[in-house]
Amino acid sequence: MTTASDFPVSPNALYIRGLKKEYTPGNPILKGIDIEINSPGIIAIIGPSGTGKSTLLRCINRLIDPTAGEIIFHQSNLCLAKGSQLRKLRRHVGMVFQEYNLVERLSVIENVLTGRLGYMSAWSAWRRKFSQADIDMAFQLLDAVGLTEHANKRADSLSGGQRQRVGIARAVMQDPHILLADEPTSSLDPKTAVEIMELLEKFAEEKNIPTLVNIHDVNLARRFATRMIGMSEGVVVYDGAPEGITDDHLKQIYGGESWLV
Numbered sequence: 587m588t589t590a591s592d593f594p595v596s597p598n599a600l601y602i603r604g605l606k607k608e609y610t611p612g613n614p615i616l617k618g619i620d621i622e623i624n625s626p627g628i629i630a631i632i633g634p635s636g637t638g639k640s641t642l643l644r645c646i647n648r649l650i651d652p653t654a655g656e657i658i659f660h661q662s663n664l665c666l667a668k669g670s671q672l673r674k675l676r677r678h679v680g681m682v683f684q685e686y687n688l689v690e691r692l693s694v695i696e697n698v699l700t701g702r703l704g705y706m707s708a709w710s711a712w713r714r715k716f717s718q719a720d721i722d723m724a725f726q727l728l729d730a731v732g733l734t735e736h737a738n739k740r741a742d743s744l745s746g747g748q749r750q751r752v753g754i755a756r757a758v759m760q761d762p763h764i765l766l767a768d769e770p771t772s773s774l775d776p777k778t779a780v781e782i783m784e785l786l787e788k789f790a791e792e793k794n795i796p797t798l799v800n801i802h803d804v805n806l807a808r809r810f811a812t813r814m815i816g817m818s819e820g821v822v823v824y825d826g827a828p829e830g831i832t833d834d835h836l837k838q839i840y841g842g843e844s845w846l847v
């Protein structure tokens with residue numbers, strides 16, 4: 587039974603309760619995460635390396651299996667979903683990766699179109715038989731991310747910033763009801779990083795969806811986030827407005843203070 591009747595009923599909301607993840611038994615990485623996400627905008631997740639930020643996003647889209655807890659999305663528990671139910675739920679969870687995860691030998695437009703594979707029959711997906719509506723949408727999204735002239739180039743011929751734009755267009759192609767971005771700017775120069783955050787912000791606003799962004803750059807997070815979640819040692823230690831984060835919070839999240847200027 588994957589339906590959770592005791593949760594509020596906002597259909598696109600995400601409710602995480604008591605989420606735990608152990609990669610090895612007895613060594614919890616996530617130690618009981620409680621987060622409610624029921625409004626659109628950029629939600630920045632900050633915290634030191636190894637604290638479990640990627641693990642959290644990977645649990646939400648079920649790239650990995652949580653050990654315990656509940657992740658309620660579309661009023662179903664993602665932790666328990668299997669087979670076709672999981673496939674249907676995951677369609678609406680878009681994912682953007684630090685290293686882009688493009689299919690390098692495919693063209694830019696083909697990479698964007700892969701965002702629709704979750705909607706197609708196995709046979710159509712295998713033949714990559716996309717509908718005209720999907721093709722039109724892919725070109726519209728490519729235009730929205732400023733890459734129209736690169737449509738037929740191989741993905742591996744693009745710069746890092748351009749590849750990340752393709753990654754974002756592919757995620758939006760899924761018609762996501764929530765977007766997850768795992769350190770989408772960490773491999774990019776500061777100017778390109780800002781441009782990528784602007785793009786994520788634009789889609790969060792246009793599509794009216796929450797976008798969870800794991801990010802190391804606290805100032806960049808403050809600039810774009812409508813909400814910030816600070817994690818330390820597998821638990822949430824701050825959840826609130828960006829302007830509410832103080833040096834004391836940052837010391838608690840990252841430890842020490844000599845790095846604060």
Ligand SMILES: Nc1ncnc2c1ncn2[C@@H]1O[C@H](COP(=O)(O)OP(=O)(O)OP(=O)(O)O)[C@@H](O)[C@H]1O
Binds near residue numbers: 633634636638640641
């Ligand atoms: N597949 C895995 N198997 C075993 N341990 C893992 C696995 N993936 C991550 N870990 C461990 O879980 C812990 C949390 O890793 P995670 O990548 O979630 O942290 P993070 O906060 O995202 O770090 P970073 O900011 O450096 O990406 C680390 O100690 C890591 O070594």
